[in-house]
Structures are given as C-alpha cells and as structure tokens.
Amino acid sequence: MVELTRRQEIESAASSLFHERGYAGTSVRDIARAVEIQGASLYAHVASKQDVLWAIVRTTAGRFEVAADAVEAAVPGAIADGQGALLSALVRAHVGVVTEDIERASVFVHEWRALEDERRQEIALRRDAYEARFRAVVANGVRTRAFVCVDPPTTAAYILTALNGIVAWYRPDGRLSARSIADAYADLSLRAVSIDEGAG
Amino acid sequence: MVELTRRQEIESAASSLFHERGYAGTSVRDIARAVEIQGASLYAHVASKQDVLWAIVRTTAGRFEVAADAVEAAVPGAIADGQGALLSALVRAHVGVVTEDIERASVFVHEWRALEDERRQEIALRRDAYEARFRAVVANGVRTRAFVCVDPPTTAAYILTALNGIVAWYRPDGRLSARSIADAYADLSLRAVSIDEGAG
DNA sequence: CCTACCGATCGGTAGG
DNA sequence: CCTACCGATCGGTAGG
Numbered sequence: 001m002v003e004l005t006r007r008q009e010i011e012s013a014a015s016s017l018f019h020e021r022g023y024a025g026t027s028v029r030d031i032a033r034a035v036e037i038q039g040a041s042l043y044a045h046v047a048s049k050q051d052v053l054w055a056i057v058r059t060t061a062g063r064f065e066v067a068a069d070a071v072e073a074a075v076p077g078a079i080a081d082g083q084g085a086l087l088s089a090l091v092r093a094h095v096g097v098v099t100e101d102i103e104r105a106s107v108f109v110h111e112w113r114a115l116e117d118e119r120r121q122e123i124a125l126r127r128d129a130y131e132a133r134f135r136a137v138v139a140n141g142v143r144t145r146a147f148v149c150v151d152p153p154t155t156a157a158y159i160l161t162a163l164n165g166i167v168a169w170y171r172p173d174g175r176l177s178a179r180s181i182a183d184a185y186a187d188l189s190l191r192a193v194s195i196d197e198g199a200g
Numbered sequence: 201m202v203e204l205t206r207r208q209e210i211e212s213a214a215s216s217l218f219h220e221r222g223y224a225g226t227s228v229r230d231i232a233r234a235v236e237i238q239g240a241s242l243y244a245h246v247a248s249k250q251d252v253l254w255a256i257v258r259t260t261a262g263r264f265e266v267a268a269d270a271v272e273a274a275v276p277g278a279i280a281d282g283q284g285a286l287l288s289a290l291v292r293a294h295v296g297v298v299t300e301d302i303e304r305a306s307v308f309v310h311e312w313r314a315l316e317d318e319r320r321q322e323i324a325l326r327r328d329a330y331e332a333r334f335r336a337v338v339a340n341g342v343r344t345r346a347f348v349c350v351d352p353p354t355t356a357a358y359i360l361t362a363l364n365g366i367v368a369w370y371r372p373d374g375r376l377s378a379r380s381i382a383d384a385y386a387d388l389s390l391r392a393v394s395i396d397e398g399a400g
Numbered sequence: 401c402c403t404a405c406c407g408a409t410c411g412g413t414a415g416g
Numbered sequence: 417c418c419t420a421c422c423g424a425t426c427g428g429t430a431g432g
Contacts, residue, residue: 024225025314028411040412041417049411110310114225148391154376154384157369158362165361176354184354191348192392228427240428241401249427402432409426416418 007045009035014052015103019167023053023107023114053111054119060101060108061126067093068133083141084194088186090134094163095185099170099178106167131156138193147193159189207245209235214252215303219367223253223307223314253311254319260301260308261326267293268333283341284394288386290334294363295385299370299378306367331356338393347393359389 004012013034017026028049029039046052071089076082098105112123134156141147163185170181204212213234217226228249229239246252271289276282298305312323334356341347363385370381 022222022224022314024222027409029409038418040419040421043412044417114222150388151376151384154381155388157365158385158388161365161368162358162362165357165365168361169357176351181354184351185358188350188355188358188392191394192388194391227425229425238402240403240405243428244401404430404432406429407426410424411422413422414420416420 006035010042010045011052011055012103015056015101015107018053018056018111019103019106023049023111050116053107053114056104056107057112057115057119057123060097060104061123061130063097063101064094064108064130065126067097068130072133083137083144083146084190087134087137087141087193088190090137091159091163091186091189092182094160095166095182096178098163098166099172099181102167102170102172105164109164109167131160134160141193146195148195150193155193159192162189206235210242210245211252211255212303215256215301215307218253218256218311219303219306223249223311250316253307253314256304256307257312257315257319257323260297260304261323261330263297263301264294264308264330265326267297268330272333283337283344283346284390287334287337287341287393288390290337291359291363291386291389292382294360295366295382296378298363298366299372299381302367302370302372305364309364309367331360334360341393346395348395350393355393359392362389 010031014026014031017030017034021030027039028042031049031052032039032042068090071086071093075086075089112120112127115123135152138147138150138152138155142149142152166181166185170176172178176184210231214226214231217230217234221230227239228242231249231252232239232242268290271286271293275286275289312320312327315323335352338347338350338355339352342349342352366381366385370376370378372378376384
C-alpha cells in the first residue's frame with residue numbers, strides 16, 4: 001500500500017463515489033464522510049467539488065494519451081500488416097488504462113459532461129483527437145487492404161465504445177483478469193475489421 | 201406529429217433532460233419548465249420524480265425485450281448458419297430500438313442505477329436475461345463451429361456495450377442513418393466472432 | 401394547474 | 417481541520 005496524501009485520498013474517494021452515483025448524485029459531504037472529515041473541512045484541501053472532478057478527468061485523459069503515445073512510438077505502423085498490430089496494441093493500451101483504475105476511467109467516460117463549459121470543451125477536443133487515432137488506423141488499414149471496407153468513423157466508434165463499456169462491468173476481483181480481457185478485446189476488435197485468412 | 205397527453209409530454213421532456221444532464225442533475229422544476237408549468241404542478245400528473253424515471257426505464261426495457269422476442273420468433277436459429285443470422289438480427293433489432301428513441305434508450309442505459317432498490321433490482325435481472333440471449337447465440341455459434349472460439353460472456357459484453365454506446369454519439373439528423381448504422385454494426389459484430397471464408 | 405409553503409440538503413464561506 | 421453559518425435549491429404537500 002502506498003501512502004496517500006489527504007488530497008489524493010479525497011480524489012480517490014470521490015472517484016469511487018462519482019463512479020457509483022455520478023457527479024450530480026454525490027454531495028461534498030458524501031466525499032468528506034468517506035475520508036472521515038467534516039463537510040466544510042474538505043475545502044481546506046480542494047477549491048470546489050468541480051475542482052475534484054476536473055482533477056480526476058484531467059489525470060485520466062492524460063493516461064489514455066500517454067498510453068497511446070507509447071504505442072505509436074513503439075509499434076511500426078508503416079510496415080506491411082502494421083495497421084493490424086497497431087490497432088491491436090491501441091486496444092490493449094486502452095483496456096490497460098481502464099482496468100488499471102476502473103473508478104477514474106468510469107468517471108472520465110461518464111462524468112466529463114458535468115464539467116463546466118471551458119473544461120468540458122477541452123476534454124471534448126482531446127477525446128476527439130484520441131478517437132481520431134483509432135479512425136486513422138482503421139482508415140490506413142482499409143487503404144492498404146489489410147482491413148475490410150468499413151466506414152472508419154463508425155468502426156472507431158464501435159470499437160471505442162466497446163472498450164469504454166468495460167467500466168460498466170469490470171471487477172478487479174472478477175472471473176476475468178485485465179490481461180485476458182485485453183487479449184479478448186484485441187482479438188474481437190481486430191477480427192471486426194479484418195479479412196480473416198482462414199485462421200479457424 | 202402525434203398529439204401527446206400531458207403525462208406523455210412530461211415523460212418526453214424528462215427523457216431529454218435525463219439524457220443531457222442525468223437523473224440526479226435534473227430537478228423537477230427543470231422538467232416542469234420544459235413543459236411550461238409550475239414545479240409543483242408537475243405533481244398533478246406524476247407521483248414523483250422517481251416515478252417518471254421508472255416509466256421511462258420500464259417502457260424502454262420492454263421495447264428491447266419485444267424486439268428480441270420478434271427476432272427469435274422470426275429467425276430460425278436451428279439451421280446450419282442459423283447463429284450468424286440470429287446474431288445479426290439481434291444486433292439490428294437492438295440498434296433499431298436505440299435509434300428509434302435515442303433519449304429514452306440513453307436514460308435506460310445510463311440512469312437505471314438511479315432507480316430505487318426494488319425497481320433497480322428488477323431491471324438488473326431483466327438486463328441480464330436480455331444479455332443472456334446474446335451469450336446464448338454466441339455460445340451456440342461456437343459449439344456449431346460457425347463462430348471462432350471466443351468466450352461467450354466477454355463477447356456478448358463487447359458487442360452489447362458497443363451497441364449501447366450508440367446513445368453517446370448518435371444524432372437523428374447526423375451523417376449516418378439508423379439503417380446504415382444497423383448495417384455497419386451487424387457486420388462488425390458478425391465479423392468479430394466469425395471465421396471469414398475469404399470474402400475480402 | 402396555481403400559490404404558498406415545508407423541512408432537508410445543497411455547495412460553499414468566515415473565522416478560528 | 418473544526419464549529420457555525422450562509423443563501424439557494426431540492427423534492428414534495430396543502431388547499432384551493
């Protein structure tokens with residue numbers, strides 16, 4: 001167990017509550033109770049409830065971006081069947097971030113709409129830029145005939161919403177390990193766009 | 201345009217607001233304002249805010265079940281490649297219900313957790329029974345070797361969360377028709393589990 | 401469907 | 417990090 005600062009404890013407790021009940025359904029006193037302080041005392045550590053949401057969403061957005069950056073730096077997308085390997089690696093990276101911190105990932109996926117205008121707008125742009133990476137991989141795969149002829153935006157939306165859907169059912173102590181989910185989801189996503197060459 | 205009763209107007213306005221801001225993020229006065237009556241006047245038509253949510257969720261749960269019933273009655277799942285046709289038809293039916301009423305579908309998908317204990321429990325059971333239909337089709341397809349060897353629960357979760365994810369991005373006046381989304385999603389779902397016989 | 405009103409809770413501040 | 421407190425809003429009721 002890592003030592004958490006009070007601020008980290010608060011963000012962690014808030015992630016859990018926002019995950020379970022949503023941002024609007026969680027009061028600052030709910031968060032305070034979870035870390036065993038008075039409601040008003042929370043403001044010694046955070047500027048506002050909105051501030052806590054922003055910290056959670058910003059952090060998680062960064063994790064997805066960093067994971068995808070690492071994939072694109074490591075996986076050569078230019079070679080022959082590069083797009084298949086790249087898509088598979090992007091899927092695994094995404095599943096990894098989700099399963100590593102299911103509560104924050106869930107808040108990122110579902111509660112970013114509760115952000116105030118400017119921050120909400122920023123996250124909308126970053127989410128779209130992230131999704132564009134998936135669209136690009138699919139489009140490149142279609143162009144090089146590695147993938148079947150699909151509509152890249154629709155396909156990227158299909159795959160990404162399936163990946164994000166993990167937050168609705170994943171349990172760290174459940175039947176499936178994070179690794180086995182990553183394996184299965186990479187296979188499913190790759191087959192969804194691929195011309196299978198008789199692997200059955 | 202169909203004439204709506206006041207009660208139907210209220211449910212419709214509430215669906216729209218719950219879709220945009222969530223159940224907890226919507227006040228009864230927000231709903232009242234949308235139908236241009238006073239907050240307290242809402243209670244001449246509904247018993248409670250919770251009652252409105254329940255009506256929306258119950259109705260939508262029924263639509264998914266009826267659509268799947270119709271598919272299973274119409275598509276012969278017993279013949280040779282029956283599972284492929286059945287999965288494809290179930291996907292199309294689900295996409296149809298979602299795109300037909302995106303706001304209610306969105307509330308069903310995201311806000312059923314805000315239901316009170318007993319109703320929430322009922323919906324949890326009905327959702328699981330519905331998902332079990334997808335698990336069964338996948339499992340049958342694997343057994344008859346129509347589908348590749350996948351884990352049926354994981355695969356059903358993957359497909360269904362992708363389908364439900366439509367509520368997050370679909371716009372009735374957008375680039376894609378409901379029909380083209382159904383086509384694309386049926387293809388993606390089927391390929392995700394199928395041994396492609398060289399259709400590329 | 402309205403006005404008038406209820407107690408409870410909301411996010412947050414003051415001052416220590 | 418606490419006590420004491422703020423105005424605003426919450427879901428809902430009474431009585432017409």
